[in-house]
Amino acid sequence: MIIDQEWLLKHLHQENIRIVDCSFSLANAAKGRQEYDKNHIPGAIHFDLEKDLSGEVSEHGGRHPLPPIKEFIDKLEHAGIDENVTVVAYDQGEGAFAARFWWMLTYLGHEKVFVLDGGFSGWKDGNYPVTTEVPVFEKTTFMTKLNHEVFASMEDVRAVAGAVDSQTILIDSREERRYLGLEEPIDKKAGRIPGAINKPWFEGLNAGYYKPADVQRERFNDISPDKQIIVYCGSGVTALPNFLALKAAGFEKVKLYLGSFSDWISYRENEID
Template sequence: MSEALTNTPASLLVNAEQLAAHPEWRVFDCRHDLQNTEYGRQAYARGHIPGALFLHLDEDLSGTANGRNGRHPLPEPAVFAQRMADCGVDASTQVVAYDNEGGIFASRLWWLLRWLGHDKVAVLDGGLAGWKRSKRALEENLPTVAPARFTPHAQGMTVDAGQVLDDLQSPRMLILDARSPERFRGENETLDPVGGHIPGAVNRFYFDNLDDDGCYFKPAAELCSEFMALLGARQAAQVVQQCGSGVTACHNLLAMELAGLSGSKLYPGSWSEWCADPARPVARG
């Protein structure tokens, strides 16, 4: 049985030293580029953390997009559970996810597993850059793993477009938008056909969760102070996290958990789903 981390805020991140000390942990390389979707697979083939398996954002960490459900809809629980089982993950497996993009894609895997009831999952703080800074080697070998049994237990961690629309003017909900300030304002939109944001949303650029080098997460106390300034009198459970397609929003979800602010929910379709229906209101600026 794999030794797993205790499920506390301190266990949500691991560093390179911890990961290297636990070769039995199941590691996943989640590197991706939204503009070049083959980048992650190619980069993985050139070198990855020893023992790591590759997961593709579009193929493994998302379901089928139909033009109305966002660019990266959630995968079907049974399909994703089978993918995890094929990768040797069961209820006792400690999973560690990494990427080379500040943790945005690794955070998606972290959130998906927790969504299906698997709390033994952490993100490698610093990602591949942090691993390289610690002077640790990469490998090109493709690991083989024995399949396991992964039973999903979906948690109530999401809201849909209808729920967001119903509470749009309600103080019960605070929407945090993880996109860049420019995209939030509706400027330089290159990924979605409509620019702007959900009315009432507050911008919390995911990159602000990282240190000045954009590598490691900020200390928990600093994150807590920054998020509390946005929440005001609201509780974390009143927060709805969104972004362009439900990916970088997971970075804010992880950051809030690191800050001890648990319970916020994900709007998986996010802006790409919201703006697909012209009847839904749009704000700019």
């Protein structure tokens, strides 16, 4: 799931490697592509959170719903990505945007996709090679086999929200003040899904690098590994570093509520704590 810079450097020019630059800024939607055009890891192609990794926002589905699957697969195929290549995703070091791409490929059934630890900032700090060249790949065919074990729908969450002695744990990955409903800078309502516990996503990272597995296990030591876990955030992006951290800590049953809190509050009947 997570690889280091030395591994990527060693395998950088192998034909069966595809590298995906997921640089993006929630504050400036154009910045990610600008960063990519400035320089990037050799062989990397850019996937934009809003243009490529999200679909059109509607009444339900949250702020970053999935794009139409066929359209996304077509983009993968034009990037030379099929089930036979190893894919490495990175962002500028935030972790969440690369993790979004990792999760989407995992959901589509790809079994050899990884996130570069430290992101591009770590890569540059290591004085590893960069380029401005935009690669072109021969179109391939991506075979899809949806992995429902990593996906949780709103109905799945509603079935366990606030339940007593539930065998499913809801993890709210947002910062504590948003979890507590003390402030809400983005969504129309403040609060949290009933019964959710708070594990801020950024606490699993240190300057863009994932903390060691034993540290992650300590972060989640109040959760039984036997229980199903559903992670969410505001829009299904920043919950994903928690997803990766949980998997690194040895938790097997982890799902993402893709629509997250922004989808939850779009249903008037859904309660909020």
